[in-house]
Amino acid sequence: MRRVLALMVVAVMIAAAAQAVAGGIAVTKANFAADKPFPQFMNLWQEGWSLKDESGQPLQYAKPGMPLGGYVYVYFKNTSAAPARVTDLLIEGISIKKALARTEDGIRDFYGSSIHVAKLPKADFDRLIRAGEPLWWKWDPKPVPPGGTGEIVLRMRRKAQTPALNITIQTDRGSAKAGISIAAPSPRFLTISFSNNRDRVTAYVTPGKGATAPKKMLIDGRDVTAMSRMAASPASPAVPIVISLKQPLELMSFHIFEAVYADGSKAAAGIRAWGHDMVYGMWGSQLGGKGSPRDNVREYLLDWSDHNINAAMGMVGKETHEYVETDEGAEFLKTIGIEPVFGDINSKAKPLFFFLFDEPDANDFSIDDVPTLSKLGTLGQCLTAVADWFREKSPGIPVLLNIDNTWKPENWYVYHQLADIPCADPYYPEQLDFSYTGRPGNFGSHTKPTYVYAVTAISQSSCAPKPLHILICSTKYRNPDYTGRFPTPEEARVQVYYALSAGAKGLSYWWFSPDTVCYGVGADEPGAHALWKEIGLLGAEVRTAGPLLTQSCPAALPVDATREVWARTLLSGLDTVVLMAVNDNFLCDRLGTVVKATEKARVSVTLPSWLRPVDAFEIGYDGVKDAAWKQAGARTNLDLGTLQMTRMVVITADKGLRGRLQGIYDRQFR
Numbered sequence: 001m002r003r004v005l006a007l008m009v010v011a012v013m014i015a016a017a018a019q020a021v022a023g024g025i026a027v028t029k030a031n032f033a034a035d036k037p038f039p040q041f042m043n044l045w046q047e048g049w050s051l052k053d054e055s056g057q058p059l060q061y062a063k064p065g066m067p068l069g070g071y072v073y074v075y076f077k078n079t080s081a082a083p084a085r086v087t088d089l090l091i092e093g094i095s096i097k098k099a100l101a102r103t104e105d106g107i108r109d110f111y112g113s114s115i116h117v118a119k120l121p122k123a124d125f126d127r128l129i130r131a132g133e134p135l136w137w138k139w140d141p142k143p144v145p146p147g148g149t150g151e152i153v154l155r156m157r158r159k160a161q162t163p164a165l166n167i168t169i170q171t172d173r174g175s176a177k178a179g180i181s182i183a184a185p186s187p188r189f190l191t192i193s194f195s196n197n198r199d200r201v202t203a204y205v206t207p208g209k210g211a212t213a214p215k216k217m218l219i220d221g222r223d224v225t226a227m228s229r230m231a232a233s234p235a236s237p238a239v240p241i242v243i244s245l246k247q248p249l250e251l252m253s254f255h256i257f258e259a260v261y262a263d264g265s266k267a268a269a270g271i272r273a274w275g276h277d278m279v280y281g282m283w284g285s286q287l288g289g290k291g292s293p294r295d296n297v298r299e300y301l302l303d304w305s306d307h308n309i310n311a312a313m314g315m316v317g318k319e320t321h322e323y324v325e326t327d328e329g330a331e332f333l334k335t336i337g338i339e340p341v342f343g344d345i346n347s348k349a350k351p352l353f354f355f356l357f358d359e360p361d362a363n364d365f366s367i368d369d370v371p372t373l374s375k376l377g378t379l380g381q382c383l384t385a386v387a388d389w390f391r392e393k394s395p396g397i398p399v400l401l402n403i404d405n406t407w408k409p410e411n412w413y414v415y416h417q418l419a420d421i422p423c424a425d426p427y428y429p430e431q432l433d434f435s436y437t438g439r440p441g442n443f444g445s446h447t448k449p450t451y452v453y454a455v456t457a458i459s460q461s462s463c464a465p466k467p468l469h470i471l472i473c474s475t476k477y478r479n480p481d482y483t484g485r486f487p488t489p490e491e492a493r494v495q496v497y498y499a500l501s502a503g504a505k506g507l508s509y510w511w512f513s514p515d516t517v518c519y520g521v522g523a524d525e526p527g528a529h530a531l532w533k534e535i536g537l538l539g540a541e542v543r544t545a546g547p548l549l550t551q552s553c554p555a556a557l558p559v560d561a562t563r564e565v566w567a568r569t570l571l572s573g574l575d576t577v578v579l580m581a582v583n584d585n586f587l588c589d590r591l592g593t594v595v596k597a598t599e600k601a602r603v604s605v606t607l608p609s610w611l612r613p614v615d616a617f618e619i620g621y622d623g624v625k626d627a628a629w630k631q632a633g634a635r636t637n638l639d640l641g642t643l644q645m646t647r648m649v650v651i652t653a654d655k656g657l658r659g660r661l662q663g664i665y666d667r668q669f670r
Contacts, residue, residue: 024174025084028149028221029075029258029268030167031186034159035068035413036461041454043445045408046434051365051372062408069132069410071417072154072165072180075256075268076144077221080173083143089152090168092127094120096137096154099128100381105368110357112367113381116374131165132156135414136380140270141254142388144171149221149256151270153417155380187267190238191553192257192465193505194249194275201243202573203465204553205259205267207232213239214259214267221256231574231610235634238555240574249273251396252420257465269465272420274398278546279352279469280539281311281341284511285320286522293319298332300512300522305336307532308539308669313508314342314355324349341400345393354390354397356419357383359404361411376407377414387419400469405430409458416463425510426455427473428495433484436590447587449491453498460503460554467505467550472496474509474521474531486527488593489534490645494582496538497646501568501580503554507542509535537621540669544661545619545648548572558606564598565643569605576652577636579605583643601643605636605651616651617658623665624658 045062052059078084089096099120103112113136115128128134137154144150152169165180190204205214213232216225230241241259249255252272259267282304289296297320301312312320312333323329324340330349333340339352357363360379367378387399401419403412405426416422428449435443456470472495477484487495496507514523521532542549552570557577561567564585570578581603586595607613613636616629627649628639636651650657 024079025076025150025169025171025176026079027074027076027169027176027178029266030073030178030180031184032070032072032160032165032180032182033186033188034070036458037068038409038454038458038461039064041409041450041458043442044431044451044454046431046439046442047406047408061410066410067158068413069156069158072152072156072167073268074152074154074167074169074178075149075258075270076152076169076176077149078144078146078171078173081146082173083145084150084171084173085143086139086150086152086169086171088170089137089154090170091134091154092131092166093168094124094128096134099124099134100136103367103369103378105366107363107366107379110363110379110386111382112364112370112378114367114370114374114378116370130161132158132160133374135377136384136418138384138388138418147221151256151268153270155377155414155417157374157377157414187259187261187265189257189259189267189269189465191503192269192271193467193551194273196275196277197248198251198273198275199245199248201241201245201257202551203241203243203257203259204238204555204571205241207237207239208261208265209263212262214241215262216260217241217243218258218260219243219255221258229574231608233608233610235557235606236555236571236608238553238571240553240571242573252391252398271465272398274420274467276352276550277310278543278550279311279506279508280309280543281313281506281508282309282474282512283313283315283471283508284513284515284520284522285316287317287513287515294323297323297329301333301338302336304512305338307536308543310337310339310543311352311508312338312340312342315511315513316342317513345390351397353400353421354394356387356390356399356401358402359406359425360401360415362404362406365406376410380415380418383418402471403459405455412455412459413462416459417466420466421469421506422459422463422466423469423471424455424459425471425473426452427471427510428452428491429473429475429484429487430477432588432590433477433482437479437482443589447589448584449495449498449588452495453502456499456502456504468503469506469508470499470504471508471510472499474535475511475518476527478517478519485590485592486521486531488588489530490586490593490595491588492531492534493538493646494586496542497580497582497648500542500549501554501570505550540665541619541621541648544623544665544669545578545650547661547664548576548578548650552578557608560604562598562601562603565601565603565640567603571608574610575654576650576657577605577607577611579603579638579647579649579651581640581643581647581649583645586645595645598643601640603638603640603649605638606634607636607651609634611651612653613651614653614655615658616649619648619650619661621669623670624662
């Protein structure tokens with residue numbers, strides 16, 4: 001009898017252990033985040049490519065009121081005692097793995113995926129179209145640890161035609177279902193930034209009901225409310241949260257952040273922990289030179305460093321690749337303060353980013369076995385696999401994906417949640433040239449580089465809470481029938497301010513090489529020299545402000561300004577507001593930039609109730625200097641005097657901030 005009882009006990013223990021391992025998963029949050037439309041920018045979208053309508057005429061893809069899509073987010077907890085891996089995702093009962101079949105056509109080694117080549121039963125195909133048409137999906141972290149939380153991101157081409165979506169997560173530890181209301185609003189994270197050593201997190205969320213802050217903060221399900229400071233105000237559309245961690249997060253480790261509100265609603269987002277000084281990069285290289293290949297490479301890279309460039313972004317040519325792969329070359333980059341983005345997992349000079357792919361939206365157009373108006377997003381599923389491969393082989397390096405200007409404005413929404421560093425290249429000179437080469441009626445929409453602000457704003461809305469990188473054009477275009485000009489220093493300055501005001505956390509320039517069509521800023525001619533000088537000055541300016549800008553979030557505080565002053569505000573943590581001011585009294589055309597300075601420029605900012613300023617100062621290429629300001633209740637009144645082009649003003653409750661930023665300037669840029 002004892003033997004029987006013992007066997008029964010063992011059997012129960014084995015069954016319990018099996019149940020603990022099998023366990024399962026539990027959905028903690030599921031929501032649909034619709035793309036935010038920006039109808040005010042519709043006049044900017046002109047395609048520079050060859051899409052035709054049924055009559056053979058050029059097709060204008062962007063139209064007022066055009067339908068957009070969105071992202072499905074599902075968060076779940078691994079309740080088992082073993083790591084869990086997601087094996088499939090069912091949308092209305094249909095396997096996403098089967099639905100996103102591979103195309104026969106591809107781009108180099110990259111394949112496409114689409115429901116349009118899956119040969120699904122018509123009923124299933126129609127059901128997926130009504131659900132919004134899935135384009136790509138991914139899940140993190142890999143694997144989800146026991147007791148840990150995971151995130152699934154699913155991109156839908158369109159908003160579902162049904163009021164709800166039924167999703168089933170399948171893992172090797174069990175499955176779980178989620179019903180997602182399409183119309184139900186959900187709070188969200190706007191930005192999540194990390195200090196360089198990842199022991200402090202600065203996040204921003206949308207306010208709760210009554211302009212309130214969350215009541216609780218979680219990281220991977222762990223309550224970190226006691227480590228968090230947060231504040232809300234009716235004057236601010238964003239709630240800043242600063243989390244001071246007891247232990248730094250591991251570099252590029254994946255984490256789920258949750259902000260829980262008093263009414264039980266919550267914002268959730270997954271992101272990898274990466275903090276860095278502001279990236280201020282350059283693409284391309286100097287073609288040729290008078291010395292040896294080694295000397296030529298060292299000469300132009302040293303020139304970059306002298307112009308405050310701190311990242312060699314890529315497409316630098318064979319000579320540079322070969323030199324940087326030597327011990328001497330890798331050490332030289334460190335010595336001059338430049339990090340490479342080019343290179344692979346075995347490079348001696350550790351890359352700052354892995355460059356996943358350039359312009360998938362433009363390359364989607366070449367996938368011939370997918371219907372024309374269903375091509376955008378076709379490369380997405382392949383790119384998720386390549387990104388995972390990079391992370392597996394070298395887990396400490398972020399993956400960057402650059403989105404072009406094809407299928408505007410839908411392209412930026414479709415791809416910006418795929419990589420760690422979302423990136424876009426809104427080349428204003430190209431848009432200006434289009435007006436002269438074929439679309440003169442559009443010139444009125446491009447007399448200012450508003451295109452840069454618009455693309456950055458859309459990208460920020462669709463990539464949140466990830467750190468957005470924006471490319472600024474530094475070339476003139478030379479075509480057989482038309483040659484443009486280099487961007488003027490004024491244009492370069494305004495573009496940088498527009499991009500930072502809309503949420504860019506890093507910047508780089510396309511490109512340096514004085515090549516044939518894209519004739520870069522490394523050219524030996526006056527327009528290039530003037531632009532190159534301004535790029536250097538801007539580098540000193542924005543990198544001095546880098547600790548504020550990389551931790552910031554666009555927040556439209558109430559602002560009153562002189563008529564010709566364009567002004568935007570950024571929150572930077574709980575104690576600082578950055579005002580970005582541009583003299584709006586200028587015009588750009590094929591000959592250059594005409595500017596009339598704004599005299600007696602004034603700006604008044606209503607601060608959030610939590611901020612009581614003790615100092616206000618300006619940051620420029622010549623360092624930190626006093627600002628003329630007065631406080632009147634909640635309003636900070638700034639006298640900018642004569643505003644020639646731009647001004648960056650810092651309003652802060654941090655008494656030591658001015659000195660710390662001046663120290664950065666003195667050490668690196670004076």
